[in-house]
Amino acid sequence: MNFHAKVAVVTGASSGIGRATALSLAQAGATVVATARRENLLEEVSAACRVHTQDSCHIAGDLADKTFAEHLVEETVRRFGRIDILVNNAAVPMHHPLYEISAEQAEDVMRINFLSCLWTTFAAIPHMLLQAESGGGVIVNVSSFAATVVPTYETIYAASKGAMNGFTRGLWNDLAGSGIHAVLIIPGPIDTEIWDKVEDENAYRGKKFPAQLVADEILLAIAERRFEVTVPRRNLQLVTARLFATVLPALVRKGVARMNPVKPQWVRDARARARKGLRMGLGDRPR
Numbered sequence: 204m205n206f207h208a209k210v211a212v213v214t215g216a217s218s219g220i221g222r223a224t225a226l227s228l229a230q231a232g233a234t235v236v237a238t239a240r241r242e243n244l245l246e247e248v249s250a251a252c253r254v255h256t257q258d259s260c261h262i263a264g265d266l267a268d269k270t271f272a273e274h275l276v277e278e279t280v281r282r283f284g285r286i287d288i289l290v291n292n293a294a295v296p297m298h299h300p301l302y303e304i305s306a307e308q309a310e311d312v313m314r315i316n317f318l319s320c321l322w323t324t325f326a327a328i329p330h331m332l333l334q335a336e337s338g339g340g341v342i343v344n345v346s347s348f349a350a351t352v353v354p355t356y357e358t359i360y361a362a363s364k365g366a367m368n369g370f371t372r373g374l375w376n377d378l379a380g381s382g383i384h385a386v387l388i389i390p391g392p393i394d395t396e397i398w399d400k401v402e403d404e405n406a407y408r409g410k411k412f413p414a415q416l417v418a419d420e421i422l423l424a425i426a427e428r429r430f431e432v433t434v435p436r437r438n439l440q441l442v443t444a445r446l447f448a449t450v451l452p453a454l455v456r457k458g459v460a461r462m463n464p465v466k467p468q469w470v471r472d473a474r475a476r477a478r479k480g481l482r483m484g485l486g487d488r489p490r
């Protein structure tokens with residue numbers, strides 16, 4: 204795909220991978236519609252995009268809200284007459300012992316990390332179908348290696364990304380022949396502010412790769428119509444972890460627990476709360 208005159212929506216564009224992807228797409232010639240909640244950061248990103256493509260802009264909003272997610276796509280089409288690329292990248296981390304998470308908190312993560320991607324995709328497909336003769340469209344979903352090898356305390360985050368994996372793999376099958384291509388990007392540890400949003404000293408402290416590496420792979424996957432890309436590619440640590448998770452899951456469970464142990468006291472506390480009839484993660488609120 205040639206990026207010139209293409210219209211690309213990038214979610215989570217105020218920082219990290221989304222920001223790098225928005226800037227790279229603009230640099231490659233695409234008109235970018237950047238979105239996230241922090242408007243001051245978006246203003247800066249869309250101004251930097253406009254250096255390359257003068258119509259690039261931003262639309263600020265909360266993707267946990269279905270109406271906004273759908274509006275984002277409709278407003279893009281209203282402004283530019285088309286949507287060629289949709290990068291579903293926005294997400295929040297959740298790194299918390301399971302017993303401390305409420306169903307409502309888990310639902311919020313699913314809404315932002317997975318459902319927003321489903322809502323924008325469903326809104327974009329009809330427009331992309333109508334563009335079949337002028338290139339169709341590409342939907343890029345940014346997942347996480349945490350759905351392949353799930354660290355302790357990351358069950359809900361991994362579930363949201365696992366849903367995204369299944370959704371994207373299904374899209375790839377179901378959209379065959381439509382002119383719409385689906386891409387699944389699976390980043391390993393990337394150096395972005397997402398790590399600062401995790402309140403845990405013991406969270407992963409190993410090597411992290413630059414966000415630009417993921418942005419480059421996203422553009423390559425769009426241009427070359429690749430389907431599933433783990434970033435970094437052919438990385439020994441990720442390849443080994445994936446293999447072990449498949450053939451020796453019990454060993455991987457021990458490994459992840461060494462990094463973030465599930466303390467026996469937590470289980471005892473959770474059991475004591477259960478005896479009192481309390482719900483998960485809600486302190487002393489009754490069931």
Ligand SMILES: NC(=O)c1ccc[n+]([C@@H]2O[C@H](COP(=O)([O-])OP(=O)(O)OC[C@H]3O[C@@H](n4cnc5c(N)ncnc54)[C@H](OP(=O)(O)O)[C@@H]3O)[C@@H](O)[C@H]2O)c1
Pocket residue numbers: 214215216217218219220221238239240241242244264265266267292293294295315345346347348349389390391392393394395396397398414
């Ligand atoms: N960094 C890593 O190690 C890593 C590894 C694997 C996968 N990933 C995935 O890569 C993607 C990008 O993450 P990142 O590392 O670049 O993290 P990041 O810098 O924290 O970026 C997350 C983006 O999502 C936006 N966002 C969060 N909640 C939102 C909401 N309710 N509505 C709209 N936008 C929202 C944030 O903007 P606002 O706060 O301004 O709304 C921000 O732009 C995510 O899907 C993440 O799961 C990251």
